[in-house]
Amino acid sequence: MRRRTFLQSLLAVFGAVSVASFAYPLLRFLAPPSDANRDRKFTLAKKDIPIGTSRVVLVNDKPVIVINEQGKGYIALSSVCTHLGCLVGYEAAKNILVCPCHGGTYDLEGNVLSGPPPRPLSKVPLKVESEQLVIG
Amino acid sequence: MNGTAKRIRNWLEVRVGLDELIRSNLTDYRVPSNINLFHTLGAVAVVGYLIQVITGICLLIYYIPHADHAFRSVQEIMTRVPYGWLFRQMHVVGSNLLIAAVFVHMVTIFLMGNYKRPRELTWISGGLLMVITLCFGFSGYLLPWTQLSYWATTVATSIPTAFPVVGDFVSRLLRGGSSVTGITLTRFFAVHVSLLPPLFVFLMVVHIALIRRIGLSATPFGRSDEEKRPLTEFRKKLHPDGYPYYPYLLQKQALMGILYFVVMFLVISFAPTFFFPEEATVPADAFKTPESIRPEWYFLAPYQMLKIIPNKFLGISLQIILLAVFIFWPFLDTHKEKNIFKRPVLRGVFIAIMIAMVILMWWGRR
Ligand code: HEM
Numbered sequence: 001m002r003r004r005t006f007l008q009s010l011l012a013v014f015g016a017v018s019v020a021s022f023a024y025p026l027l028r029f030l031a032p033p034s035d036a037n038r039d040r041k042f043t044l045a046k047k048d049i050p051i052g053t054s055r056v057v058l059v060n061d062k063p064v065i066v067i068n069e070q071g072k073g074y075i076a077l078s079s080v081c082t083h084l085g086c087l088v089g090y091e092a093a094k095n096i097l098v099c100p101c102h103g104g105t106y107d108l109e110g111n112v113l114s115g116p117p118p119r120p121l122s123k124v125p126l127k128v129e130s131e132q133l134v135i136g
Numbered sequence: 137m138n139g140t141a142k143r144i145r146n147w148l149e150v151r152v153g154l155d156e157l158i159r160s161n162l163t164d165y166r167v168p169s170n171i172n173l174f175h176t177l178g179a180v181a182v183v184g185y186l187i188q189v190i191t192g193i194c195l196l197i198y199y200i201p202h203a204d205h206a207f208r209s210v211q212e213i214m215t216r217v218p219y220g221w222l223f224r225q226m227h228v229v230g231s232n233l234l235i236a237a238v239f240v241h242m243v244t245i246f247l248m249g250n251y252k253r254p255r256e257l258t259w260i261s262g263g264l265l266m267v268i269t270l271c272f273g274f275s276g277y278l279l280p281w282t283q284l285s286y287w288a289t290t291v292a293t294s295i296p297t298a299f300p301v302v303g304d305f306v307s308r309l310l311r312g313g314s315s316v317t318g319i320t321l322t323r324f325f326a327v328h329v330s331l332l333p334p335l336f337v338f339l340m341v342v343h344i345a346l347i348r349r350i351g352l353s354a355t356p357f358g359r360s361d362e363e364k365r366p367l368t369e370f371r372k373k374l375h376p377d378g379y380p381y382y383p384y385l386l387q388k389q390a391l392m393g394i395l396y397f398v399v400m401f402l403v404i405s406f407a408p409t410f411f412f413p414e415e416a417t418v419p420a421d422a423f424k425t426p427e428s429i430r431p432e433w434y435f436l437a438p439y440q441m442l443k444i445i446p447n448k449f450l451g452i453s454l455q456i457i458l459l460a461v462f463i464f465w466p467f468l469d470t471h472k473e474k475n476i477f478k479r480p481v482l483r484g485v486f487i488a489i490m491i492a493m494v495i496l497m498w499w500g501r502r
């Protein structure tokens with residue numbers, strides 16, 4: 001092998017290794033930390049949600065809508081619309097959830113009633129204790 | 137010229153070669169004699185970009201890129217900082233005008249067929265400049281941290297999730313988490329002020345260097361301007377019968393640059409709230425989505441298109457294909473005729489696309 005070719009190949013190998021060894025750290029640096037295994041519970045006083053009203057709370061950084069439905073009690077659902085991520089609101093008169101962005105509607109089980117959302121809202125576990133609600 | 141000025145000039149002449157620079161770039165550089173006002177739009181875009189840079193640096197002095205302070209710092213720029221309103225208005229109105237100017241530039245280049253060989257790369261660098269300009273608009277929109285910017289960004293960064301496998305990752309990468317937060321704000325800030333500007337300048341230098349090397353094309357109307365020879369070797373388009381760039385085209389460009397300012401200040405003076413709907417004056421609230429969220433006007437057409445195509449994956453794939461067709465258009469349209477009036481099919485397609493865009497925009501507004 002000629003000295004010139006040897007140097008060229010050496011340069012190519014070192015160059016490729018240096019670039020590659022920065023690519024992975026950079027990708028990790030830019031990627032957000034995983035929030036998969038966080039499960040802190042959120043507690044809320046019952047009296048903060050009178051009958052026929054709702055409230056949005058953050059449970060493990062995800063918005064959750066807690067509804068106190070007339071006659072049925074408390075329900076917790078993810079409030080992030082499955083269409084493009086706006087927050088749904090509770091419309092007590094019709095007893096449905098409505099998304100303000102493109103008019104998607106859901107029932108209180110989270111099922112899609114109308115509009116563009118492709119999937120139902122996911123349910124969030126909720127435990128009713130004597131004076132408070134434990135969500136998450 | 138007095139003695140000192142002459143000496144300074146001579147000092148420079150020896151070191152920089154002023155005369156040669158002026159000759160090759162201004163007086164000996166010839167432009168076609170049937171050049172029209174549309175050939176000034178590229179220069180207008182350069183002026184518009186410079187305005188964004190200068191006013192953007194002014195805003196940087198008072199803006200705070202943090203979820204707790206961004207909204208308040210922008211309000212202070214508007215109300216407390218002397219003339220802060222002026223620079224913010226120029227930056228906001230300017231961003232919209234720049235996109236409009238770039239768009240019209242592109243449409244006129246298209247109508248005159250000036251993207252044809254050997255100018256394919258000029259078109260591609262221009263198309264990428266358009267994409268970067270739109271990225272500026274998208275990333276800048278979040279920075280004031282208003283209800284409008286927060287929720288428009290939430291919706292826009294949800295769009296990639298329609299893609300299987302990589303979609304969720306892309307959306308999380310853009311947001312820096314599962315929803316739009318202060319982390320998203322610093323990401324967008326970094327992109328807006330430190331990633332996009334050098335990219336833009338690089339592409340602009342490529343764009344203009346190519347134009348200078350190849351020579352401007354003449355308007356294909358009234359005379360033919362086709363490249364008839366096979367393109368196997370480079371030949372600069374010299375326009376021996378044309379006019380010198382200075383004063384003919386440079387003065388036209390300067391005039392249009394001033395017109396750009398005139399339009400900008402008409403908007404700032406007589407319609408100061410034109411680009412600030414109500415939601416743009418309310419601080420971002422991650423717990424409440426306001427009633428009317430819609431993107432900036434230049435994203436309305438693609439946004440509406442996504443909404444009316446029931447399958448999101450199909451919708452986004454279609455838009456990526458359309459973008460690729462747009463960027464690589466010179467390789468798809470290899471017909472030699474530059475004059476669009478002699479190409480009825482292409483003209484029909486063009487008119488149909490324009491009408492479709494207007495309808496989609498109008499529809500998306502409601
Ligand atoms: C901010 C972005 C842009 C800047 C600063 C810019 C700047 C310029 C300038 C100064 C010229 C020369 C004068 C003229 O014909 O107007 C030019 C020409 C040209 N531009 Fe752009 N431009 C931009 C965007 C675009 C876009 C989006 C396209 C198309 C996709 C494009 C395609 C072209 C072509 C093909 C020419 C050559 C015209 C000829 O040779 O006659 N440019 N541009």
Ligand code: FES
Nearest residue numbers: 081083084099104
């Ligand atoms: S985001 Fe809810 S309907 Fe589109």
